[in-house]
Amino acid sequence: MLTMTNLSKVFRTEFLETFALRDFSVDVKEGEFVAITGPSGSGKTTFLNIAGILEEFTSGEYKLDGVNVRHMNDDQRSRLRNEKIGFIFQAFNLILDLSVFANVELPLHYRRLAAAERKTRVTDALRRVGLSARSKHYPGELSGGQQQRVAIARALAGKPRILLADEPTGNLDSQTARGVMGLIEDLHRQGSTIVLVTHDPQIAARAQRQIHIVDGQIVALEQLGGLSRTAASVTIDRDAP
Amino acid sequence: MFIFYLKSATHSLLRNRVLTALIIVAIAFGIGASMTVFSIFRTMSGDPIPWKSAQLFVPRIDTRPPGKHQDGIPDLLSYQDAMELRHAKIVAHQTPLYTLALHLMPEDINLLPQHVVGVAVDRDFFHLFDVPFRYGSPWAVENGDDGSNVVVIGKRLNDRLFGGKDSLGQSLNLDGTKYRVVGVIKNWDPQPRLYNLLNAPYGDSEDFFIPFSTAVEHKIAPRGATSCSEAWSERLGAVCTWILVWVEATTPSDAQHYRDFLADYAMEQQRLGRFSWLPSASLSNARDWLEEKHIVPTETRLSLILAFGFLTVCLVNGVVLMMAKFLSRDRETAIRRALGATRTIVFSQFLVEAGVIGALAGVLGLGLTAVGLAFERSLLPKEMARVTALSPAVIGMTFGLAVFATVCAGLYPSWRGSIVEPAVQSKT
Numbered sequence: 050m051l052t053m054t055n056l057s058k059v060f061r062t063e064f065l066e067t068f069a070l071r072d073f074s075v076d077v078k079e080g081e082f083v084a085i086t087g088p089s090g091s092g093k094t095t096f097l098n099i100a101g102i103l104e105e106f107t108s109g110e111y112k113l114d115g116v117n118v119r120h121m122n123d124d125q126r127s128r129l130r131n132e133k134i135g136f137i138f139q140a141f142n143l144i145l146d147l148s149v150f151a152n153v154e155l156p157l158h159y160r161r162l163a164a165a166e167r168k169t170r171v172t173d174a175l176r177r178v179g180l181s182a183r184s185k186h187y188p189g190e191l192s193g194g195q196q197q198r199v200a201i202a203r204a205l206a207g208k209p210r211i212l213l214a215d216e217p218t219g220n221l222d223s224q225t226a227r228g229v230m231g232l233i234e235d236l237h238r239q240g241s242t243i244v245l246v247t248h249d250p251q252i253a254a255r256a257q258r259q260i261h262i263v264d265g266q267i268v269a270l271e272q273l274g275g276l277s278r279t280a281a282s283v284t285i286d287r288d289a290p
Numbered sequence: 291m292f293i294f295y296l297k298s299a300t301h302s303l304l305r306n307r308v309l310t311a312l313i314i315v316a317i318a319f320g321i322g323a324s325m326t327v328f329s330i331f332r333t334m335s336g337d338p339i340p341w342k343s344a345q346l347f348v349p350r351i352d353t354r355p356p357g358k359h360q361d362g363i364p365d366l367l368s369y370q371d372a373m374e375l376r377h378a379k380i381v382a383h384q385t386p387l388y389t390l391a392l393h394l395m396p397e398d399i400n401l402l403p404q405h406v407v408g409v410a411v412d413r414d415f416f417h418l419f420d421v422p423f424r425y426g427s428p429w430a431v432e433n434g435d436d437g438s439n440v441v442v443i444g445k446r447l448n449d450r451l452f453g454g455k456d457s458l459g460q461s462l463n464l465d466g467t468k469y470r471v472v473g474v475i476k477n478w479d480p481q482p483r484l485y486n487l488l489n490a491p492y493g494d495s496e497d498f499f500i501p502f503s504t505a506v507e508h509k510i511a512p513r514g515a516t517s518c519s520e521a522w523s524e525r526l527g528a529v530c531t532w533i534l535v536w537v538e539a540t541t542p543s544d545a546q547h548y549r550d551f552l553a554d555y556a557m558e559q560q561r562l563g564r565f566s567w568l569p570s571a572s573l574s575n576a577r578d579w580l581e582e583k584h585i586v587p588t589e590t591r592l593s594l595i596l597a598f599g600f601l602t603v604c605l606v607n608g609v610v611l612m613m614a615k616f617l618s619r620d621r622e623t624a625i626r627r628a629l630g631a632t633r634t635i636v637f638s639q640f641l642v643e644a645g646v647i648g649a650l651a652g653v654l655g656l657g658l659t660a661v662g663l664a665f666e667r668s669l670l671p672k673e674m675a676r677v678t679a680l681s682p683a684v685i686g687m688t689f690g691l692a693v694f695a696t697v698c699a700g701l702y703p704s705w706r707g708s709i710v711e712p713a714v715q716s717k718t
Binding site (some may be wrong): 207 | 291294622625627628629630631632634
């Protein structure tokens with residue numbers, strides 16, 4: 050589903066060259082739930098942005114659902130992003146003066162779906178996250194957890210091949226966070242491929258597999274201290290969907 | 291997708307109403323100022339008969355001795371010259387013309403006479419200037435040679451006297467002579483009044499039209515200044531000039547033929563001993579004649595340039611304000627881009643927003659244009675008031691200019707707003 054091979058992202062100034070990601074290789078299979086962990090500045094968000102085709106990379110190869118994205122132009126990347134990827138951001142990133150329904154519907158407009166099809170998908174997505182009764186409300190009228198659910202519905206409405214979540218519970222209290230994570234796990238059980246970036250080891254532990262990044266590279270688990278491993282990623286024994 | 295852009299534009303405009311209002315007002319003032327002046331300029335400089343003016347000509351003969359030509363060839367002809375041209379029949383359609391003012395005597399002797407203004411013409415006048423008729427037609431007799439007391443009246447006079455109904459066969463008492471109504475024209479107010487530029491080029495068209503021969507037969511004096519004394523016998527001579535002549539030459543070769551005829555006529559007059567010098571003769575096309583008469587004052591042209599300069603300044607302000615508006619939504623734009631909006635979609639959305647701003651500025655600008663014209667009307671003489679009318683064409687142009695100009699002004703801000711990278715803003 051998501052394959053990066055020797056991928057590097059370099060930020061260059063006149064005097065300095067910084068590797069946000071260095072020779073990064075990862076393979077996320079369809080139906081997997083993978084957690085990306087690492088300290089601040091390790092490259093987690095850069096990885097997620099590249100995975101979400103929000104940023105370009107300097108070298109290497111990246112294939113999303115079999116499509117090589119390296120030489121795509123901006124319009125092609127936008128369309129691929131719209132069709133294949135659903136985003137869940139830490140700050141929800143809803144548009145405040147659009148209703149819940151309009152927020153969830155937004156990416157479907159860019160796909161030029163017919164009005165009836167859009168309505169069906171939005172209604173279904175809101176039902177899956179339990180917010181059917183709030184479709185006419187505005188984000189400012191919702192709690193943090195509800196806003197994140199709207200964001201999840203927005204991601205689901207496009208029927209993406211993969212969900213990318215960047216600290217989805219970072220702005221939520223613990224109880225609400227548990228609720229949102231429960232929803233994400235439900236989506237995984239229903240067959241969604243999920244890549245989730247988090248600082249929280251408890252959140253990370255709920256994934257099938259963890260990938261730990263330090264200084265732009267995947268590190269061996271023994272460096273985390275205490276957990277045995279032999280590969281650059283840890284596979285946690287969880288039931289497959 | 292356009293409906294989606296419109297809805298997005300509406301949301302955006304309502305989100306920051308003060309900034310939106312500033313942009314609209316800035317552009318509307320520029321539109322109002324420029325279209326106020328343009329409306330007046332357009333009326334003053336317009337060709338009232340553009341489909342035909344290239345075929346209409348004014349023959350002129352300068353019978354003044356050499357040394358008296360500093361102010362160009364006079365526009366009016368003497369009676370002798372006008373009749374010579376009339377009877378030569380070099381072209382198919384032509385007419386002499388002069389303005390006259392009479393008193394309309396009402397049937398009820400207790401009512402006061404009304405002052406009415408008309409022109410004396412041949413029946414070809416109505417063909418030359420495509421005068422539309424509501425009832426009847428021009429008098430039937432070729433050139434009105436028999437001096438019949440017939441009259442064609444204007445719509446305003448027909449409304450006033452006969453309630454707008456069919457008044458064919460009715461009679462009018464003009465200065466004690468009864469004239470039979472043979473035609474009523476429709477609402478006809480060409481601006482400027484090309485056919486009679488020398489007598490108040492702007493204003494209402496004449497109340498009545500009578501045959502030229504009839505006017506001469508009744509010795510009706512021309513209205514306005516001429517080079518003639520009061521003696522009617524002098525008017526029928528070869529010296530005093532008081533008649534304007536219009537001819538139609540449908541092809542360039544016809545026009546050249548008429549020019550040659552005029553030159554030959556001038557030489558013949560010299561040969562016959564009327565002059566000891568060769569009189570100048572010219573055939574001026576209607577459009578050239580409009581230009582020559584400087585119908586549009588220089589001040590109006592300068593005002594037009596200044597007004598559109600002001601509009602440019604207002605649009606530049608609009609560009610700056612739209613930049614501020616669009617770039618303040620970087621985060622939202624990045625979100626939309628992250629969700630799959632291409633740069634083209636974002637650009638189009640901003641451009642539609644500029645169009646909506648332009649439409650609203652057009653509505654407000656139209657109101658300001660009406661106010662501006664009303665103000666101008668209060669300053670101009672009454673007979674010039676017509677140039678301050680807000681025509682349907684100008685209404686359309688005002689709105690169209692506002693939308694077009696604002697969309698053009700919005701091109702750069704829209705492009706700048708659309709090149710936001712999705713990743714930078716979405717990082718948390």
